[in-house]
Amino acid sequence: MANSRPPAGLTGLALLNNSQYNKSTAFTEDERERFKLRGLLPAAVSSQRLQTELIMENLRRKAYDIERYILLMALQQRNERLFYRVLLEYIEEIMPLVYTPTVGQACREFAHIFRQPRGFYITPTDRGDIFDILDNWPERDVRMIVVTDGERILGLGDLGANGMGIPIGKLALYTAFAGIPPAQCLPVMLDVGTDNQMLREDPLYLGTRQPRLRGADYLALVDEFVAAVQLRYPRALIQFEDFLTPNAYTLLNRYRNKALCFNDDIQGTAAVALAGVFAACRTTGKAFETLKILFLGAGSAATGIGDLVQFALVAAGLTPDQARKRLWFADVDGLLVAGREGLAPHNRPYAHDASPAGVIEAIERIKPQVLIGATGSPGAFGERIIRTMASINERPVIFALSNPTERAECSAEQAYRWSEGRALFASGSPFAPVLMNGKTLKPGQGNNAYIFPGIGLGALACQATRISDEMFLKAAEVLADSVADDDLRQGSLYPPLSQLREVSLKIAAAVAEVAYRQGLAKAADRDIRIETIRAMMYDPVY
Structure with a gap:
């Protein structure tokens, strides 16, 4: 529960500048006397409900979502309880602002909209000192850490230190929806450089201006970070977020049996997609263990979904080999098949004995009931793909999971229109309801939240x-x-x-x-x- 009483000695302007305990104009007359606030606030005493309405009034006045994002981040910096009440009471309106899709633009422009430091930054020059510098963080009881190195932010690529917006946003959702106290949350950026030349040449860029640290030196830095966290915050969970696929799998496999951790892109995305597939089975009437699923995209998100679906199929009674044979993957070069050169280790279990094929041919040959996109490539589900899925399924299941909205494989309206309203559609970012054949369809958002x-x-x-x-x-x-x-x-x-x-x-x-x-x-x-x-x-x- 939130502790509403400030600690002893926190009074006056120091209290008003403390986001954890500040209530601004909601301090009562008695509190203003006790906490030495008389004369520091206007005379009127507001309720938190009135403050919430004022925030929404100002928010709706803004012309652009990025301006609304800036307003909300400023609110979080000065009165975090009011920020979270606004988020919880207006979740449908606020969540797209504090997370996807607006957080994508916020990360691209992070250095240009920077107001006040938030979170913890670790650079290669901190090697050997990470445990010591973590002591600079003011909170001692950290329980939840979200960490990124900024190399694969949503579907936007290498954003370097600008990717700090992702841990900040994820932890806001942890507090709002899981009730993890903000003081127990720590956003971390492993600022190991960037290969984005435009960022390195931007005079306002706030990160390390060097090519990305790679190989043994990179792993040594992450090793030190994980060890330092385990010593400094022994009860903390580490969530890895938006690492490039090879590093995402390497780090997950390196620490999953040594630390309390998970990778949200691999495992969180997998669970939310699997839940959508389970729900779709209730509508289609198809037994889960009989499904065939085609994935477009073969990165960490797609193969993470495949791994968990395989795990679920085995739990449903199939052998691992039988389960894998129901899961197929395609990328920009077509179907992943055995013998194809250059396959990553996480792709090889799903490269079946089959002849090469493009996506349309693969759908016609495999006849999947479910099509899952995790490509980061906007428009990857073109009209022919959706119509082909609809031609072989009464209720084709279409997941366009790439974020932000502009990166989705197709829109809800396209999926419904090209399937004559028969598609069961879900996306990673929100889409508005669609009127189709006199019926309003509300597409589900397969959000990791x-x-x-x-x-x-x-x-x-x-x-x-x-x-x-x-x-x-x-x-x-x-x-x-x-x-x-x-x-x-x-x-x-x-x-x-x-x-x-x-x-x-x-x-x-x-x-x-x-x-x-x-x-x-x-x-x-x-x-x-x-x-x-x-x-x-x-x-x-x-």
Whole structure:
């Protein structure tokens, strides 16, 4: 719960400048006397509800989403409880501003809209000193860390230190939807340089102006960071975010059995996509274990989904070989097949014995019920692709997961129009409802925010020592079960965003149960129920 009482000695302007305890004009007459605020505020005493409405009035006055983003970040810097109340009460309107799609533009322009430092930066010159400099961070009880090196920000590529907007945004969602107190959250940028020449030549760029650190030196820096976190913050969970595919897999495999960590692009994306597939089966009437799935894109997100789907198919009774044969991948060069040169290790298990084929031919040959896009390539699902899927499926399942919105493989309107309104569509970023054949279809947003807050909350609640694949499978099942029949009738494969906090609670309780069952939990109290976890959560109301 939020601690509304400032610590002893925090008074006057210091209190008004402290984002954790500041209430601004909502300080009562008695509080103004006790905390030496008389004369420092206008006479009127506001309610937090009135402050919330004022923020929304000012927000809606702005002409551009990036301006709204700047306003919200400024609010977070001066009054974090008001920021989180605004986010929770107006989630449908605010979430696209603090995260995708607006966070993509915010990262591209990060140095140009920079106002005040937020988060922690580690550079190659900090080798040997990371444990010591972490002591500069003012909070001692850090529980949740989101870290990136900025090399693959959404579908936008190498943004270097500008990628700090991603950890900041993800942790805002952790607090809003999982109730992790802001003081326990630490955004981290591993600023190891950038290969984006335009950034290095930008006089306003705030990051290290050198080509990216690679190889053994890069791994040594990350090794030191993970070790320093484990010593400095022994109860912290590390979430890896937006690393380039080879590094994403290397780091996940390097630390997953040594530290409390996961990779959201690989595992979080996988769980939210799998949940959408589970939900789609309720509409199509197809048994999950009978599905054939074609992925367009073969990076960390796509193969991460494939790995978890394979895990789920095995849990449903298939052998690993049978499960893999139901999953096919294609990239810009066509179908991934055995014998193709240059396949990455994470792709090889899905390169089947088959002749090469383009995407259209692959769909006609494989006849998949589900098409999942994680390409970062806008328009990758052209009209022929959608129409071909619709020609072989009464209800084709189309996932255009690339972020931000401008990078989506197709829009909701295109998927519906090209399938005569029959597609079951989900995307990574939000799309507006579409009127089709006299019916309003509400496309679901396959946002990782449905998964990672609950995973993190559950792991922290039971003091998990590791994050397992079973936890992500259980999270996907819980999320799919949270989709109401009315949601499905409206075309959505996910529950409304307004239910995110309750969904996170359900996932957290299920994750804790899995952790205890697998012997991965240290908390003595095994009775981790939803209400027990709810009592732990940060409440932004004052």
